[in-house]
Amino acid sequence: MKKISWAILGAARVNEKLIPAIINSKQGELVAIGSRRKNAAEECVKKYAQEYTESIKCHTGFELILNSMEIDAIYIPLSNEEHTETALRAINNKKHVLIEKPMAIKSQEVGLLIDAAKRNNVRIMEGFMYVFHPQFDRIQNIINSSILGEINYAHSMFSFPIQAARHYRINRAIKNGGGALWDIGPYAIHTIRSCFKENPIRVYGQSKLNEHGADISTTGMIDFGLNKKATFDISFECVRRSEFEVFGKNGRLKCPLVWQPDNLPAKIIYSTEKSGLKEEVVPTANHFDLEIDHFNAAIIQDKKLKLSSEDAIWNSKTLEAIQKSILTKEWVTL
């Protein structure tokens, strides 16, 4: 059976999850890792895939990987503002690319990536791993069943205190990809968007910026029109929260661990006037493994991707508009 040969560009912390996901996938194998920092790729393999130090090639820099004819697919967990340039090079070298969220920090760049992928006949996908957890489909299922009534309000909260060692993520202005909006904001916004059939029509955001102009905390509103709205709160200086709540005329649904169920069973709590309070436990699942299996299958069996290009464009359009609102202190129409 044909296996997808994967490489990773960037010795990122998330590789702790992605390296085992690729190695253990039935249809994929990890053949290389590159990092711009000397010995960082080797350290990464030693840490997360000790038994594979012989088979995974480690490189300083990305050139050899991008030009290799052996590699079919590339995972990009680089800093937000670095996604476009690296992904474009990979796509133009006929590689399928899984790009961490946000796909790019400008919607116009997302458009460039999508066009390049079409021209080169390769698949690209934004890395929202949480949609591959069975919890996501169950939430959609409850919303689509109409028991809550038409959804008219949603709220999401994502936060954790950022450690000093990670301060390189907040050392540049928000417009250059630094801060919470581009880091954890994509999850909070994507989850909200997935509950409404409409696209946002206008947004408002307010932030606490640090001395570099990166947002440390952002609170915002998204107006979907037709009296449907959402609020979100993201922060690098608040206790850990990974929560989401959605409301309709007839009921409400809450998900206390939406993006980080990790090895814990995920819980969905919902209530309607008719049914009373219900609590469902979704069995433990590894959404990183499921994401890689999905991407491999899409390539090999030419299957439709769960996350569409249109979705990636609307994510970045919404985030871009919130960024503009933060900087202008005004509502921004999309």
Ligand SMILES: NC(=O)c1ccc[n+]([C@@H]2O[C@H](COP(=O)([O-])OP(=O)(O)OC[C@H]3O[C@@H](n4cnc5c(N)ncnc54)[C@H](OP(=O)(O)O)[C@@H]3O)[C@@H](O)[C@H]2O)c1
């Ligand atoms: N961490 C998680 O558990 C997790 C979970 C889900 C999703 N994600 C997503 O995955 C993406 C990457 O997150 P991450 O936490 O893994 O990022 P990260 O560790 O900060 O790494 C991002 C990039 O920064 C460079 N880098 C790493 N350590 C560095 C350091 N000490 N100094 C300077 N540069 C460094 C690396 O490139 P070079 O090696 O080329 O320098 C790396 O590719 C984000 O979009 C995040 O939201 C993360």
